[in-house]
Amino acid sequence: MASHTAEPGVTSHGAPHATSTIQHHFESADQQKDASTIGMWVFLVTEVMFFGGLFLAYFVYRQAYPAAFASASNKTNLLIGAVNTTVLICSSLTMALAVRSAAIGKKNLIVLFLILTLLLGGTFLGVKAYEYNDKWVHHEVPGHNFDCEGCTDAGHTPLFFALYFGMTGLHATHMIVGVGIILFLIAQARKGAYGPAWHTPVELFGLYWHFVDIVWIFLFPLLYLIDRSAVPK
Amino acid sequence: MITATPPVETKKSYLNQTEGLKSWLLTHDHKRICILYLLGVTFFFALGGIFAVLIRLELATPVGDLVESNTYNKFFTMHGIIMVFLFLIPSIPAVLGNFLIPLMIGAKDVAFPRVNLLSWYIYMIGGLFVLTALFMGGVDTGWTFYTPFSTSYSNGYVIATGLGIFIAGFSSILTGLNFIVTIHRMRAPGLTWFRLPLFVWAHYATSMIQVLGTPVVAVTLFLLVLERGLHIGFFDPAYGGDPVLFQHMFWFYSHPAVYIMILPSMGVVTEIITTFSSKKPFGYTFIAFSSVAIAVFGFIVWGHHLFVSGQSAYAGMVFSILSYVVSIPSAIKVFNWTATMYKGSVRLTTPMLYALGFIGLFTIGGLTGLFLASLGMNVHLTDTYFVIAHFHYVMVGGAIMGFLGGIHYWWPKIFGRMYHEGWSKVSAIIIFIGFNLTFFPQFILGYMGMPRRYHVYPPEFQVLNVLSSAGASILGLGYLIPFCYLLWSLKYGPIAPPNPWGATTLEWQTASPPPTENFEVTPVVTQEAYTYTSEEVVHVG
Numbered sequence: 001m002a003s004h005t006a007e008p009g010v011t012s013h014g015a016p017h018a019t020s021t022i023q024h025h026f027e028s029a030d031q032q033k034d035a036s037t038i039g040m041w042v043f044l045v046t047e048v049m050f051f052g053g054l055f056l057a058y059f060v061y062r063q064a065y066p067a068a069f070a071s072a073s074n075k076t077n078l079l080i081g082a083v084n085t086t087v088l089i090c091s092s093l094t095m096a097l098a099v100r101s102a103a104i105g106k107k108n109l110i111v112l113f114l115i116l117t118l119l120l121g122g123t124f125l126g127v128k129a130y131e132y133n134d135k136w137v138h139h140e141v142p143g144h145n146f147d148c149e150g151c152t153d154a155g156h157t158p159l160f161f162a163l164y165f166g167m168t169g170l171h172a173t174h175m176i177v178g179v180g181i182i183l184f185l186i187a188q189a190r191k192g193a194y195g196p197a198w199h200t201p202v203e204l205f206g207l208y209w210h211f212v213d214i215v216w217i218f219l220f221p222l223l224y225l226i227d228r229s230a231v232p233k
Numbered sequence: 234m235i236t237a238t239p240p241v242e243t244k245k246s247y248l249n250q251t252e253g254l255k256s257w258l259l260t261h262d263h264k265r266i267c268i269l270y271l272l273g274v275t276f277f278f279a280l281g282g283i284f285a286v287l288i289r290l291e292l293a294t295p296v297g298d299l300v301e302s303n304t305y306n307k308f309f310t311m312h313g314i315i316m317v318f319l320f321l322i323p324s325i326p327a328v329l330g331n332f333l334i335p336l337m338i339g340a341k342d343v344a345f346p347r348v349n350l351l352s353w354y355i356y357m358i359g360g361l362f363v364l365t366a367l368f369m370g371g372v373d374t375g376w377t378f379y380t381p382f383s384t385s386y387s388n389g390y391v392i393a394t395g396l397g398i399f400i401a402g403f404s405s406i407l408t409g410l411n412f413i414v415t416i417h418r419m420r421a422p423g424l425t426w427f428r429l430p431l432f433v434w435a436h437y438a439t440s441m442i443q444v445l446g447t448p449v450v451a452v453t454l455f456l457l458v459l460e461r462g463l464h465i466g467f468f469d470p471a472y473g474g475d476p477v478l479f480q481h482m483f484w485f486y487s488h489p490a491v492y493i494m495i496l497p498s499m500g501v502v503t504e505i506i507t508t509f510s511s512k513k514p515f516g517y518t519f520i521a522f523s524s525v526a527i528a529v530f531g532f533i534v535w536g537h538h539l540f541v542s543g544q545s546a547y548a549g550m551v552f553s554i555l556s557y558v559v560s561i562p563s564a565i566k567v568f569n570w571t572a573t574m575y576k577g578s579v580r581l582t583t584p585m586l587y588a589l590g591f592i593g594l595f596t597i598g599g600l601t602g603l604f605l606a607s608l609g610m611n612v613h614l615t616d617t618y619f620v621i622a623h624f625h626y627v628m629v630g631g632a633i634m635g636f637l638g639g640i641h642y643w644w645p646k647i648f649g650r651m652y653h654e655g656w657s658k659v660s661a662i663i664i665f666i667g668f669n670l671t672f673f674p675q676f677i678l679g680y681m682g683m684p685r686r687y688h689v690y691p692p693e694f695q696v697l698n699v700l701s702s703a704g705a706s707i708l709g710l711g712y713l714i715p716f717c718y719l720l721w722s723l724k725y726g727p728i729a730p731p732n733p734w735g736a737t738t739l740e741w742q743t744a745s746p747p748p749t750e751n752f753e754v755t756p757v758v759t760q761e762a763y764t765y766t767s768e769e770v771v772h773v774g
Contacts, residue, residue, distance in 0.1 A: 025341035025419075027755070035344040035418040042410045046448045053452035053482055057467060060478055068473075142472065143464025156473040162465045166456060 021198050033200055040204040044211050051215055054167050058222060061159045068153035070227040072160035075140055077131060081224040084127045091120035092213045099206040102199035110189040118182045121175055128172050164223055171219060174212045181205055246746040261346035262749055267332035269353050274328060277319040277360060284312035289705040295692045305688035306373035313376030318398045319360050321632055322490060325497035327408050329639045330436045332647060334412060336740035336747060337430045339421025339756040344414040352407040359401025366393035380468035380479040384460040392458050399454045402447045409443030412436055423758035430738045430762045431520050435500025438524035442489045442531060450486035477543050484535035492531040494628055496524055498635025499566055505588040505642050506570050508736040510577025513763045516569045523562035530559045540611045549608055556606035563599050567592060583657040587638030590665045594630025598623060619679025622672045630668055645729030649746040652722040656714060664711035670704025737763050
């Protein structure tokens with residue numbers, strides 16, 4: 001590691017141990033934090049584009065085959081979807097509280113709120129797994145004995161379920177990655193790694209977690225709610 | 234001009250600061266990661282080149298005497314995939330950009346050095362997937378993976394290749410992300426946006442495309458893999474899907490990807506022309522913003538790949554007009570380079586030869602792009618060799634000329650050695666001649682109606698095809714010569730001074746090769762990037 005002395009005029013951060021966390025190529029803790037924050041936002045932009053492709057496919061096909069989509073969306077379980085949405089929104093709250101606890105230096109609270117976030121995220125994934133299984137049992141997985149009972153325009157209903165699995169699957173993958181990162185953060189937080197002077201990882205992971213939640217906030221109405229009642233009887 | 238430490242005689246450079254294979258494979262130094270990438274892209278360039286040789290060998294005669302059609306399909310597919318995704322896209326940004334951006338902005342490293350190393354590993358893993366697919370038997374879909382052929386009918390290893398490109402895409406995303414943050418937050422004191430070298434502007438624009446476009450092709454390939462592997466269909470009409478949607482999503486990235494290849498090259502050419510004309514670039518802000526404009530316009534022209542794919546006639550008209558618009562910022566660059574040389578004291582060094590070659594070839598490539606952007610012409614020229622010639626003039630004549638020019642220009646900085654000037658000039662000229670002989674006949678072939686992606690053709694096309702294959706041999710030779718003398722120079726080349734070309738940008742104000750921390754003391758910038766002290770030089774010529 002190249003030894004580097006700070007430029008005159010660039011004062012090191014106020015907290016005594018903050019300087020030790022500055023990587024060699026940064027001039028100050030502020031610069032390092034700024035860089036990380038911008039990096040996270042740019043990463044989230046790439047995520048928006050990543051999910052964007054699926055949303056585009058959804059809008060194109062929904063526009064092209066409204067009847068198939070309306071009747072297929074009735075096959076989703078509204079109650080379970082709504083419960084899961086609530087669970088996820090609560091996990092965003094606990095995540096925000098974890099960031100806040102880090103900012104005010106409450107070590108035990110960071111750990112507590114991260115564990116709560118983990119449990120809520122885990123609950124969401126468990127419920128999702130139950131839903132997937134339910135779809136499998138009812139032959140609602142495209143390409144595998146697919147059968148959309150009583151659906152209108154049945155030839156295009158596989159598209160709805162392909163998008164359902166593509167979108168929720170990609171979302172769940174992001175949740176699983178998130179769960180892994182929370183486990184790491186919990187371990188670090190227990191060691192007292194995060195405090196008012198430096199808690200960038202907690203804060204940036206918070207951004208990621210909220211982003212994943214927001215994706216679901218869009219997925220829920222698109223897959224479960226819209227046109228649910230507009231099925232031709 | 235710039236207050237930086239004069240290069241002190243240091244024995245330790247980034248090349249020999251630490252030793253052993255491990256110190257390279259676990260390095261966080263952007264300069265060493267540049268070398269790792271250089272090895273990677275050179276390997277894939279050679280591999281892609283072998284497939285080009287096989288293609289041109291087959292096409293030397295009208296009949297399919299070397300391979301059968303299925304094998305030929307795999308040849309051009311592997312050529313395209315390797316060259317586009319594993320060579321052209323990472324070539325300049327990940328090699329030269331990685332090395333130079335921190336040096337040009339007076340930083341010690343990129344913002345996220347570990348992410349930078351990670352991106353190289355991701356790139357190599359993506360490459361391994363493609364190689365695995367290749368050794369299992371290859372892919373025959375063409376580099377465009379059009380559905381439903383790729384998802385339902387192809388006999389090739391579409392999933393392995395698709396995953397390889399999916400993975401390699403993340404390396405490109407991470408490089409772009411790193412550069413954006415680096416350029417925003419790591420600039421030296423006093424280095425304002427309009428004091429940045431234009432190479433940095435070009436890379437900023439490139440990074441925008443990498444960050445915004447690559448995720449879209451990633452998700453498209455993800456859907457392709459789902460459809461082929463699990464029969465969860467999105468694009469095949471048999472599943473209710475629409476293959477044209479695949480084309481839209483694919484080209485939404487893959488057209489801007491063309492600018493990922495050419496924009497960094499334009500940045501290289503700007504630096505070379507400025508230095509070897511010893512003159513400020515003409516219209517700095519125009520060159521800077523034309524890079525950004527190309528990146529922005531690049532995102533709204535993808536439909537010109539779908540003129541004959543069942544896109545509506547009105548969409549076709551809009552995309553046609555928008556495609557013309559891209560020519561404006563591109564032309565601004567060509568005019569500004571020319572104006573920069575005007576009354577400059579031009580030195581015809583090797584990098585300059587490549588830069589001049591770039592201007593000529595890119596102009597032909599760009600102008601033939603206008604032929605293709607016009608709806609009526611396009612119907613006649615779609616899927617002919619005219620298209621092949623057009624994009625090779627831009628990608629090979631443009632991007633690779635820029636890459637080689639940049640490698641020659643910064644070689645003394647990267648390795649601290651000079652190469653043989655005579656050999657390098659000869660090879661630059663051989664490449665220029667070989668390139669034109671290879672691809673100019675293809676314009677005529679395409680105009681006469683020879684379709685792409687066939688291994689047989691009517692006998693009347695043979696003369697032009699033989700010319701093209703002959704040109705390809707000359708071009709191949711031209712690429713081999715630099716490989717030899719550059720390797721030779723590593724050991725036997727004369728020691729390079731810190732600033733052999735009399736350039737003004739920051740990377741030349743430190744030692745050659747630079748120390749690990751780039752600058753002894755962080756430089757403080759007080760002037761624009763290109764301030765030549767003896768402005769009277771400008772008027773001598």
